[in-house]
Amino acid sequence: MKVDRRAFVKLIAGGIGGTLLSPLPWKLADDSAIWSQNWSWRPSPERGEATMVNTVCQLCPGGCGIRVRLINGKRAVRLDGNPNNPLNQGGICPLGATGLQYHYGISRIESPLKQKGTRGEVKTLEPITWDEAVALLAAKLKSLRAQPQGLVCLSGKQNGTVSEFFSRFLEAYGSPNYLTMPAAAQAESLGVFLSQGVRTPLSYDFENARMILSFGADLIEGWGAPCRMMSAFRLWRSKSGSQKTRLVQIETRGSLTASQADEWLAVAPGTEAALALGLAHVIVREKIYDRAFVDNYTHGFDDWTDSQGRRHQGFKSMLLEEYTPARVAEITGVQQEKIVELARNFALTKPALAVSGRGQGKMDGSLYEFLAVLSLNALVGSVHRPGGVSWAVTPPLAPWPKVVQDSTSRNGLRSERLDGSGGPDLPLGGHLLYNFLENVPKGKPYPTKMLWVYEANPAHDLADVNLFVKALEKIDTVVSFSSFMDETTVMADLILPAPTFLERFEDVSGDRGLQYAYFGLSRPVLQPRFECRHPGDVLIKLAKMLGGSVAASFPWDNYEEALQARIQGLAAAPSGRVADEPGLQPWSHLGERLAPNYGSADELWEMLQEHGCWYDTSQSMPSLSSAFKTPSGKFEFYCQALKEAGVTGSDSTYLPHYQPADLPGGKEEYPYLLMPYEVMIIENGPLANQPFMTKMLFDFELKGRDSFVEINPKTAKEVGLREGDRVELTTAIGSVKVRLHLTESARPGVIFIPLGLGHSAFDRYIRGKGANANEVLAVLQEPLTGLASWWGTPVKISRA
Amino acid sequence: MSGEHTQRESGALGWTLFVVGFVGALFVGWVVFPKLLYSTQQQPLNFNHAVHMENDMACEDCHGFREDGSYVGIPQVEKCAECHEEPMTESEAEAKLVTEFVEPGKEIPWLSYTRQPDNVFFSHAAHVLMAEMECTSCHRDASQEEETPPVQVNRLTGYPKGIMKMYKCEDCHARASVHNGCDVCHK
Numbered sequence: 001m002k003v004d005r006r007a008f009v010k011l012i013a014g015g016i017g018g019t020l021l022s023p024l025p026w027k028l029a030d031d032s033a034i035w036s037q038n039w040s041w042r043p044s045p046e047r048g049e050a051t052m053v054n055t056v057c058q059l060c061p062g063g064c065g066i067r068v069r070l071i072n073g074k075r076a077v078r079l080d081g082n083p084n085n086p087l088n089q090g091g092i093c094p095l096g097a098t099g100l101q102y103h104y105g106i107s108r109i110e111s112p113l114k115q116k117g118t119r120g121e122v123k124t125l126e127p128i129t130w131d132e133a134v135a136l137l138a139a140k141l142k143s144l145r146a147q148p149q150g151l152v153c154l155s156g157k158q159n160g161t162v163s164e165f166f167s168r169f170l171e172a173y174g175s176p177n178y179l180t181m182p183a184a185a186q187a188e189s190l191g192v193f194l195s196q197g198v199r200t201p202l203s204y205d206f207e208n209a210r211m212i213l214s215f216g217a218d219l220i221e222g223w224g225a226p227c228r229m230m231s232a233f234r235l236w237r238s239k240s241g242s243q244k245t246r247l248v249q250i251e252t253r254g255s256l257t258a259s260q261a262d263e264w265l266a267v268a269p270g271t272e273a274a275l276a277l278g279l280a281h282v283i284v285r286e287k288i289y290d291r292a293f294v295d296n297y298t299h300g301f302d303d304w305t306d307s308q309g310r311r312h313q314g315f316k317s318m319l320l321e322e323y324t325p326a327r328v329a330e331i332t333g334v335q336q337e338k339i340v341e342l343a344r345n346f347a348l349t350k351p352a353l354a355v356s357g358r359g360q361g362k363m364d365g366s367l368y369e370f371l372a373v374l375s376l377n378a379l380v381g382s383v384h385r386p387g388g389v390s391w392a393v394t395p396p397l398a399p400w401p402k403v404v405q406d407s408t409s410r411n412g413l414r415s416e417r418l419d420g421s422g423g424p425d426l427p428l429g430g431h432l433l434y435n436f437l438e439n440v441p442k443g444k445p446y447p448t449k450m451l452w453v454y455e456a457n458p459a460h461d462l463a464d465v466n467l468f469v470k471a472l473e474k475i476d477t478v479v480s481f482s483s484f485m486d487e488t489t490v491m492a493d494l495i496l497p498a499p500t501f502l503e504r505f506e507d508v509s510g511d512r513g514l515q516y517a518y519f520g521l522s523r524p525v526l527q528p529r530f531e532c533r534h535p536g537d538v539l540i541k542l543a544k545m546l547g548g549s550v551a552a553s554f555p556w557d558n559y560e561e562a563l564q565a566r567i568q569g570l571a572a573a574p575s576g577r578v579a580d581e582p583g584l585q586p587w588s589h590l591g592e593r594l595a596p597n598y599g600s601a602d603e604l605w606e607m608l609q610e611h612g613c614w615y616d617t618s619q620s621m622p623s624l625s626s627a628f629k630t631p632s633g634k635f636e637f638y639c640q641a642l643k644e645a646g647v648t649g650s651d652s653t654y655l656p657h658y659q660p661a662d663l664p665g666g667k668e669e670y671p672y673l674l675m676p677y678e679v680m681i682i683e684n685g686p687l688a689n690q691p692f693m694t695k696m697l698f699d700f701e702l703k704g705r706d707s708f709v710e711i712n713p714k715t716a717k718e719v720g721l722r723e724g725d726r727v728e729l730t731t732a733i734g735s736v737k738v739r740l741h742l743t744e745s746a747r748p749g750v751i752f753i754p755l756g757l758g759h760s761a762f763d764r765y766i767r768g769k770g771a772n773a774n775e776v777l778a779v780l781q782e783p784l785t786g787l788a789s790w791w792g793t794p795v796k797i798s799r800a
Numbered sequence: 801m802s803g804e805h806t807q808r809e810s811g812a813l814g815w816t817l818f819v820v821g822f823v824g825a826l827f828v829g830w831v832v833f834p835k836l837l838y839s840t841q842q843q844p845l846n847f848n849h850a851v852h853m854e855n856d857m858a859c860e861d862c863h864g865f866r867e868d869g870s871y872v873g874i875p876q877v878e879k880c881a882e883c884h885e886e887p888m889t890e891s892e893a894e895a896k897l898v899t900e901f902v903e904p905g906k907e908i909p910w911l912s913y914t915r916q917p918d919n920v921f922f923s924h925a926a927h928v929l930m931a932e933m934e935c936t937s938c939h940r941d942a943s944q945e946e947e948t949p950p951v952q953v954n955r956l957t958g959y960p961k962g963i964m965k966m967y968k969c970e971d972c973h974a975r976a977s978v979h980n981g982c983d984v985c986h987k
Contacts, residue, residue, distance in 0.1 A: 014819060034917055
């Protein structure tokens with residue numbers, strides 16, 4: 001018996017047949033798919049007990065309550081909204097939802113770094129120990145102490161105790177040069193000061209208003225506290241019939257807010273103030289304004305005579321003379337009938353409020369535009385009334401002991417600010433960052449020796465970005481307090497890494513617009529991943545090393561102790577609660593006292609760590625008879641405080657009015673207008689889009705490495721360009737390469753460019769995506785205030 | 801003639817070999833392969849479910865839900881320590897529990913019989929609390945067990961034999977008219 005080739009083939013064939021009828025091949029095929037999931041180098045979520053802890057998000061100034069899902073108490077796997085938090089009501093924004101990618105991302109700085117080579121070169125940044133870093137900085141500060149005003153601090157945060165720590169350090173050291181990044185709250189605070197005598201931003205009672213007139217504020221795309229606005233929007237849409245809240249969006253671009261509004265008025269670029277005054281004209285002419293409020297609580301409505309017997313024009317006659325619907329229609333492009341109809345609606349729907357400020361509110365804005373919109377609120381009696389506007393209510397934190405000054409700091413503080421703010425040309429004050437950047441290269445009025453940057457990214461986020469880069473050339477030492485390797489940090493000489501929002505204590509008092517007092521406590525939920533230190537602790541250490549009055553101004557052992565000291569104020573307040581139950585609606589209790597649900601400051605501190613936030617409604621809606629601290633004791637349409645500040649001019653200088661913008665570049669050379677816009681899924685702040693967020697962009701917003709600008713099909717046709725074409729945009733500032741997206745939501749003649757893309761730093765997953773709009777956007781400063789109101793830049797377009 | 805005979809003989813042998821190959825492969829595929837594919841692993845400690853049940857304990861006492869609705873699964877050693885701070889019986893397993901795990905506060909490396917792969921999100925709360933399904937509709941009834949059975953672990957995948965395959969999830973969801981979209985299980 002011989003097994004020949006044929007027989008062998010049969011054996012094999014039988015084997016194959018049998019194998020195919022057994023589970024072996026199928027099971028192996030299936031298992032090998034799972035096998036590939038278990039390769040040892042494949043990232044796998046940690047297994048173990050899951051817990052949820054509450055904290056407050058610090059990724060933007062919004063102050064949302066968040067819950068962190070932890071595995072084994074040490075690995076965060078998910079962030080979502082805390083339903084007990086009255087501000088975000090359980091909501092979370094894209095930035096928050098993807099926030100863990102910041103914490104675990106690879107652009108974190110792992111230890112203090114010192115630049116050993118040329119500034120801006122990442123490779124020559126050398127790790128040093130914290131002791132070395134702090135000693136180095138302390139030595140520098142000691143050597144500069146004779147001229148303390150040469151130290152400048154730029155903070156990315158408008159408020160909060162860490163920012164206060166920085167300004168406190170500067171005050172103790174002797175420098176008046178504490179600056180913040182641009183924000184709409186600047187024009188707002190100034191406007192409230194001039195019209196009402198209190199320097200504070202406004203609060204907007206969106207939840208109780210029945211009509212909202214938004215002059216360019218992208219209310220549901222990241223304006224103010226983004227999640228608060230989303231839940232307010234949900235509330236407006238949940239009402240029906242006579243309770244329904246109507247949103248009218250006045251904006252040049254067809255934004256998401258415009259598309260979700262009940263009505264969208266596409267005004268000509270930069271003419272919002274004219275439209276506001278046109279509406280005011282109709283309300284005054286038809287006598288449908290709130291007479292009780294205007295007669296009793298305002299100044300400068302009618303023509304008036306001052307104590308020296310001089311006649312002055314009032315708001316009313318200015319409106320009636322200069323802002324007729326016909327003229328306003330010509331300026332804004334909105335039909336006369338529409339202006340009249342909208343004005344009637346606004347005056348007769350109660351309560352109604354008007355809000356101004358472009359985009360998310362990360363531009364300073366124009367004072368007169370703000371005053372025009374505020375006056376509209378005053379005309380309809382929506383000031384300090386539910387459903388209207390009032391002042392931002394600050395939580396009653398206990399003050400720290402006064403800063404101790406020595407003769408050096410007193411002398412330093414007497415010197416002029418480097419941004420000219422408060423000086424003879426700019427008496428109204430504020431943080432005028434662009435002026436500072438213009439003055440630095442000239443060494444005016446004195447040289448800048450050292451710049452500290454705290455959680456701000458001016459090298460990417462400021463219009464005309466080169467201004468900052470150029471200014472740096474004249475600054476001896478740049479120190480960055482940042483968690484990430486952003487564009488500004490790359491250019492620093494000394495980098496002092498800060499813990500991320502999940503690794504440190506910090507208070508977040510809620511962004512712009514909240515109508516009740518709010519105090520959010522962010523706490524270390526996780527151990528620091530790297531060698532980072534809280535900026536507050538670094539400042540305390542530096543102060544101790546400097547000694548003398550600087551050390552005496554920082555009497556705490558650590559930042560946590562300093563923060564806890566301030567909580568005493570909340571505990572001592574007669575009203576206020578820790579938010580510890582779902583469905584809280586503070587806007588339904590404005591002006592009411594809340595019985596505290598804690599007994600002592602220690603208990604409050606514990607509860608804040610457990611639940612995240614404290615709130616109080618008792619200080620909302622001040623009484624009209626005592627609210628206004630102006631020279632007349634009333635709401636001033638005619639701002640006498642401007643005169644007191646030394647501003648001279650005709651009557652219209654003191655009244656809200658419309659000024660056409662003086663844009664850089666000639667109409668012939670640059671025939672179109674380039675306007676920036678902001679959206680919620682592109683982070684336009686000190687951080688950059690993490691991959692999870694970038695994934696959410698459509699491929700007509702970002703495709704590969706190319707970002708798109710929006711252009712009207714008519715405009716595109718004019719220049720012979722089509723969807724997706726690669727173009728070069730050139731302005732007086734510079735040029736960028738982008739692609740075109742044709743959309744009817746873009747106004748003809750205007751090109752809209754998104755802010756926040758085009759990073760060159762961070763890590764390989766972030767950089768190189770799209771173009772940075774700030775490379776072509778010019779800074780436009782309002783002459784009176786010096787505030788930046790850069791909303792448009794003339795541009796030309798050519799095929800690239 | 802003889803050549804013809806040889807050819808016929810060889811044909812018969814060929815078919816015999818075919819059958820041998822076929823049956824052999826079936827045997828390997830159905831009997832040998834599963835034995836080879838799964839390794840049999842013993843639990844680090846014997847857990848007597850029956851004796852715990854006799855002492856009036858309910859399943860949920862250990863395998864319950866936390867306050868936030870998440871499922872405990874296999875309890876942590878802390879739970880054991882609530883009763884077994886010190887040995888209560890002469891049991892060898894209990895002595896090991898106390899000396900090796902409770903006292904040093906070390907977690908017991910229990911092997912799971914049903915661990916789903918990482919890319920699957922499975923919520924016990926949705927099935928037990930909301931859909932009111934019995935535990936035993938998916939898991940074995942362990943209440944009478946005196947010995948913890950060994951765990952069959954797939955050598956290739958590293959997962960226990962008892963994991964549910966996707967068709968099972970889909971089938972049950974379809975029959976119960978529950979949403980069957982990808983994102984229900986793959987978050």
